[in-house]
Amino acid sequence: MIKSMTGFSRVERVSGPYHFRVEVKSLNSKGLNITNQIPGYLSMKELEMNSILQEYVKRGKVHLRVQIKFLEPPKVLEIDKNIVQAYYSMLEDVVNTLSLPEPVKLSDLLMFRDVFRMELSDEEIENVWNHFVPIFREALEKLVEERRKEGERIAADLKKILKDLLAGVEKIEKHSDQIPILYREKLKEEVEKILPQDISVREDVLENHIAFISTKADIREEITRLKSHIKRALELIESDSSVGLNLDFLGQEMLRELNTILSKSISVDISNLALEGKVLVSQFREQVQNVE
The missing domain is CATH 1.20.140 (Butyryl-CoA Dehydrogenase, subunit A; domain 3)
Structure with a gap:
């Protein structure tokens, strides 16, 4: 039986050390148009994600939204010591030039967001992906069922x-x-x-x-x-x-x-x-x- 191009599905699941929330919405379109709203660390998997989606949807304007919460702290946060040193030298120069009574403190340096670098390891990304795919397919199956009913x-x-x-x-x-x-x-x-x-x-x-x-x-x-x-x-x-x-x-x-x-x-x-x-x-x- 024919399927409608309009539909919506949402799946929330805990899998491993992650909490996933996957939403898929589809509207009318002359062809297949996919837009993704996903965590940056999954961008390397976007082509695979779109390939899986095309197994279920052949035509329509599809928007995918993925939210992932880590239930255990991942080892992803690093401090760029070279940038910290550069900021420290700059602030020290300002303190000395203006003869300020307060020295440069660590809290001053931590105000600069670019001193932090958050980057998941390839191993962690693969782990997230492997837990994500079954939940993603479940959301797509629900979408197809909604489109079939319509x-x-x-x-x-x-x-x-x-x-x-x-x-x-x-x-x-x-x-x-x-x-x-x-x-x-x-x-x-x-x-x-x-x-x-x-x-x-x-x-x-x-x-x-x-x-x-x-x-x-x-x-x-x-x-x-x-x-x-x-x-x-x-x-x-x-x-x-x-x-x-x-x-x-x-x-x-x-x-x-x-x-x-x-x-x-x-x-x-x-x-x-x-x-x-x-x-x-x-x-x-x-x-x-x-x-x-």
Whole structure:
């Protein structure tokens, strides 16, 4: 069954010495657009993270937010002694120049944030990553399930639209049998308006003209293609693959066939049914914009 492009999931888990909070939100998009809000030390894993995400999501604007708390103090904090020495020398110079009574204290040096350097070891990063991946996959599975549930609702709406559209096409097909009769009546009316009453038109000549015009106005091919597009759309709706773009293309093709029928039609009934069909196709395409 088709999936929606919209969804949200959140998973919070404690794994090893870490507390994870993973949120994944997806919205409509023409393609797959991923943005990540992750701790800096996981930036080296971002490509792997996106690769895993693409196993679950094929289309949509996806935002990933990851928060990690260390339940045990990691050995990540270092002091850059060279920078400390530079700040100390600068402050000592200020104290001496201004003859200040207070000497430079350690607390003065610790006010400068860049004297600290926080950097996880590769081993620690791998440990975080190995605990993170199962939780990340759980969040993605929940997202897919949410998108699938929304997809079921969209599928029901699309099937209803296609059912109504097919019913309209079948009515057009029934009315199309009357096209030669309509052309005969219209042509006779035009002939009577143009020619004097004492001049008659050979019936065989009139029938040949009617047959020629009716051939140009034949809409059987358009009806056949419309039915084929509707059938294919119903098949795609049952698919578990990413079919949103294919469904949108079919919607365009349905609209083209209905426009052709409108341009050929001299039947008010057929024209009205084709216009109703165009409304249904517009509704179909609007819903398809939400499909992965």
